[in-house]
Amino acid sequence: MHGEMAPGQALTLRGIGKEFGVSMTPAREAVRRLAAEGALSLSTSGRVSTPELTRDRIEELAALRALLEVELASRALPRAHMALIDRLQSINMAVAEMVTKRDAVGYIRSNLEFHRTLYLRAQAPAMLAMAETVWLQLGPTMRALYGRLRRTEPPHYHRLIIAALKAGDEPGLRLAVRSDVTQGLRLLVT
Amino acid sequence: MHGEMAPGQALTLRGIGKEFGVSMTPAREAVRRLAAEGALSLSTSGRVSTPELTRDRIEELAALRALLEVELASRALPRAHMALIDRLQSINMAVAEMVTKRDAVGYIRSNLEFHRTLYLRAQAPAMLAMAETVWLQLGPTMRALYGRLRRTEPPHYHRLIIAALKAGDEPGLRLAVRSDVTQGLRLLVT
DNA sequence: CGGGAAAGTTTGTGATCACATAAGCTCATG
DNA sequence: CATGAGCTTATGTGATCACAAACTTTCCCG
Numbered sequence: 001m002h003g004e005m006a007p008g009q010a011l012t013l014r015g016i017g018k019e020f021g022v023s024m025t026p027a028r029e030a031v032r033r034l035a036a037e038g039a040l041s042l043s044t045s046g047r048v049s050t051p052e053l054t055r056d057r058i059e060e061l062a063a064l065r066a067l068l069e070v071e072l073a074s075r076a077l078p079r080a081h082m083a084l085i086d087r088l089q090s091i092n093m094a095v096a097e098m099v100t101k102r103d104a105v106g107y108i109r110s111n112l113e114f115h116r117t118l119y120l121r122a123q124a125p126a127m128l129a130m131a132e133t134v135w136l137q138l139g140p141t142m143r144a145l146y147g148r149l150r151r152t153e154p155p156h157y158h159r160l161i162i163a164a165l166k167a168g169d170e171p172g173l174r175l176a177v178r179s180d181v182t183q184g185l186r187l188l189v190t
Numbered sequence: 191m192h193g194e195m196a197p198g199q200a201l202t203l204r205g206i207g208k209e210f211g212v213s214m215t216p217a218r219e220a221v222r223r224l225a226a227e228g229a230l231s232l233s234t235s236g237r238v239s240t241p242e243l244t245r246d247r248i249e250e251l252a253a254l255r256a257l258l259e260v261e262l263a264s265r266a267l268p269r270a271h272m273a274l275i276d277r278l279q280s281i282n283m284a285v286a287e288m289v290t291k292r293d294a295v296g297y298i299r300s301n302l303e304f305h306r307t308l309y310l311r312a313q314a315p316a317m318l319a320m321a322e323t324v325w326l327q328l329g330p331t332m333r334a335l336y337g338r339l340r341r342t343e344p345p346h347y348h349r350l351i352i353a354a355l356k357a358g359d360e361p362g363l364r365l366a367v368r369s370d371v372t373q374g375l376r377l378l379v380t
Numbered sequence: 381c382g383g384g385a386a387a388g389t390t391t392g393t394g395a396t397c398a399c400a401t402a403a404g405c406t407c408a409t410g
Numbered sequence: 411c412a413t414g415a416g417c418t419t420a421t422g423t424g425a426t427c428a429c430a431a432a433c434t435t436t437c438c439c440g
Contacts, residue, residue, distance in 0.1 A: 012421065023395045025215075028422080029222045036223040038316070045402055046422045060316045067257055126228070126250045126327070130320060137316075202391065213425045218392080235432055236392045 001039070001136045003108045003143030011040070011048040039136040050140040058141060061134050062185040066178045068131045069115065073161070073177045075122035080165045087117055088162055096154035104146040108139070114158060149187055157183060191229070191326045193298040193333030201230070201238040229326040240330040248331060251324050252375040256368045258321045259305065263351070263367040265312035270355045277307055278352055286344035294336045298329070304348060339377055347373060
């Protein structure tokens with residue numbers, strides 16, 4: 001999810017087991033679970049690797065993010081008090097720091113933390129779980145993306161999100177979230 | 191997914207294995223995968239059972255169905271030719287027959303087939319997979335619902351969906367799908 | 381007659397193993 | 411130098427087992 005692995009990276013059950021000090025059995029269960037969620041892909045012969053997404057699949061997952069996260073943000077809006085907004089701002093500073101440090105994994109991690117912190121207020125666990133499943137599928141691809149583009153400025157749309165939350169502006173919030181979510185992936189596709 | 195099991199029904203790995211003529215190992219993998227998708231729930235001690243959803247969770251899953259399936263229908267609309275509409279109408283007759291036969295499982299199965307047939311045209315496999323994950327989570331609950339209410343009339347909104355497809359009426363289609371998807375579950379909540 | 385402790389049973393977990401297959405490598409050949 | 415056949419290695423699969431924890435049943439005592 002955090003882009004620690006590149007797309008197409010191969011894994012083995014014995015390797016995973018050794019890495020975590022267990023046998024193949026728990027490694028297999030973890031792999032099968034992640035494969036069921038789309039976070040890993042299994043070849044026809046059962047080999048395990050991180051997925052290499054096609055352009056179409058990336059666009060579809062971006063559309064899913066927009067669909068789910070706009071709804072989550074909208075549901076969080078009436079419950080978003082000042083303490084939450086403060087936390088979002090502080091997380092956003094961490095995001096900006098990761099940008100200057102060119103730390104792709106740190107950037108993805110803190111960026112997702114920003115979103116999750118907001119969505120937790122929506123009180124919609126099933127919806128949040130679905131959004132996280134999409135994040136999981138996009139993890140390696142996001143790594144490839146943010147490793148490619150050389151950003152220097154902190155995320156613009158995060159400030160719009162915070163502003164819309166402060167103003168209680170639901171249409172503005174929906175637009176800001178949708179833009180933030182689709183912006184990055186749009187660059188990858190071109 | 192098809193409501194063959196009641197909510198809260200317990201399962202054992204050995205029992206599943208025996209039922210399918212395999213050992214515990216493949217049974218475990220299947221159970222863990224289904225649990226990851228929310229189709230089964232694992233107790234803290236690892237016991238397996240179908241989920242018993244709370245009212246809040248049912249409402250949330252209904253909202254998710256609406257969100258995802260409205261989008262899928264909308265994407266399918268421009269590709270929906272006469273052959274598809276014919277197929278939908280024939281599936282819809284099967285649905286009506288299941289209603290008169292009071293066959294809950296058959297009803298759920300053919301009803302979902304109706305929706306899946308339409309959504310396949312959307313060419314959005316990740317989105318369809320998410321919708322099916324929601325169906326999977328709702329399976330046992332739907333069984334309990336359709337076992338409770340004694341319907342006699344065939345699904346009204348399916349005809350609206352077909353009519354909107356014929357007319358190329360996107361707003362009408364969105365409304366019809368949203369109504370169809372939320373209608374049944376609304377009854378359960380009250 | 382009720383309740384709880386103890387014995388017995390069921391159940392999930394993780395490890396290990398044999399096996400079949402896929403992947404990688406070596407080496408001879410054109 | 412490229413190429414492919416044959417061999418070696420690596421890898422996933424499913425079965426089985428020992429163990430610990432949880433659940434069920436039994437039985438005894440208040």
